[in-house]
Amino acid sequence: MISVFLCGIGFTIIAPVTPFLVAPYVRDSSQQAFVISALTAVYAACVFLAAPVLGAFSDQVGRRPILILCLFGGGLGYLLFGIGGALWVFFLSRVIEGITGGSISTLYAYFSDSTAPDQRTKYFGWMSAVAGAGTALGPVIGGGLAHFDYAVPMFVGALVSIVNGVYAWLCLPESLPKSSRRKASLKAINPIRQFRYIFTDTGIRRIVFTAFLLWLPAGGLQAVFSQFTIDSFAWSPMLIGLMFSLIGIQDILAQSFLMPWLLKQMSESAILRWGIIGEVSGYCLICLSGFFAAPILFVFGLLLYGMGDAIFAPAYNGSLSKLVDQKDQGKVLGSSQGMQSLARVIGPLLAGQLYVWFAPVAPAVLGIIFGGGALFFFWKSQA
Structure with missing residues (x-):
């Protein structure tokens, strides 16, 4: 739990x-949003690319060495970002x-190894x-x-990750016994292989495509969030x-x-619909905030978007899990996670380029268009 808490702090600090760190190394300030989205x-x-490799090797060599590697690797990444000196360093x-970004997923596997099946939901x-x-x-x-220096949070993030790695090295026992380990195969580490399971059923294809239309602009919004507030409202880091x-x-x-209450009041399908509406409404307010510098x-737009996303995600995973047999749960949910990761690669690049070509509100407009498409596609699939 201490490692999980420190990972959370290190990831967002x-x-x-x-x-502010990237700005001195971008010649044309108009290109800054694209550089930041490209980093994302x-x-x-x-x-x-690395998640299936880390997962497969943790099954072979144990959770502990992979987790320690991820924590020290994350610390090195933060340290380099704080030092900077050139864009290629960033x-x-x-x-x-990114390569060592599997620490949280490895911690989930550690919890799975260490708890009884009927206790895992509680611990998760x-x-x-x-x-x-x-x-x-x-x-x-x-x-x-x-307030002290823009690089200080990076150095503190590095310190948090390295201290966490040392803590894991000294105090964390291995959770996967040697008798339960298995050799990693080429199939297990192929990231493209994740996608094949989402094309096996029409219902799965429809719901995953709906979610993909939402994930694309969401990845873009997260990438340009800070830059948008600086350009539109001159916000400080605090x-x-x-x-x-x-x-x-x-x-x-x-x-x-909210979710426990909603599940008692309406179906998962209705929650999905209201989640999409919440996200689209949030994008509309974010767009207006840029136009009117408000x-x-x-x-309010970001809170409305966040509320929509917060209720969409669990309803989506619940609905998707009900479309497949128990033995295929991991495969299909893993395929869905792969699609979400792919959207977080494409979305930031698309949003960053639109930000540069048109205006800071362009990624929000993209969210309105794709979110409206997701709502229409979801409505048609339910008809």
Whole structure:
């Protein structure tokens, strides 16, 4: 649990300051949003390619060495980003962070190894809550530390990851006994192989495609979030950090209180529909905030989008899991996760380029278009 909490802090402590660190190395300020979104896409691509490899090797050599490698690798990535000096250093740091970005998934596997099947849902819930608390706290810490220097949150993030790695090295026992390990195969480490399971059934294809239309602009929004607030409202790192934290707190509250209530009031299909409507409505307010330079509209838009996303995600996973047999759950949910990772590669690149070509509100317009398409496609698939 301590490792999970520190991972959450380390992952988000750098979020408010990335545009400020990159700015001195971008000749044309209009290209800055694309550079930042490209850094996000590179990270997502490396996670996508490395996740099945890390998972397969953790099955072969155990969870502990992979987890320690991920934590020290993340620390090195943060350290390089803080040192900077050239754009290629920033991209190298994101590659290292992406390749070793499987620490949370390895921790999930560690919890699975260490708990009885009937206790796992409870422990996974605690794990999500602890990770969410760290994720919500990280941006506030990062924004506050930026007062001293923009690179300080990166160095603190590196320290958090390295201390976490040392803690795991000294205190964390191996959870996977040698008798349960299996040799990694080429099939297991092929990331493209993940996708084949989503094309086996019409219902699966429809719901995954609906979600993919939402994931694309979501990845773009997350990539340009900080840059948008700087260009549109001249926000400081502290304000950006507070907004990130507010979203994290909202997500925790929505998962803990709103979703259980909604499941008693309406079907999963209705929750999916309202989730999409919430996201599209949020994009509309974000778009208007850019046109009228009104940060209050941005705040309400982001909260509305976040609420829609918070109720869509669990309803989507629940609906998808009901479309397949028990023995195929892992394959199909893994394929879905692969599609989400792919969207987080394409979305930031698309949003960043639109940001440069047109205006800062362009990624929000993209969200309205794709979200409207998702709503229409979902309505047609339910008819």
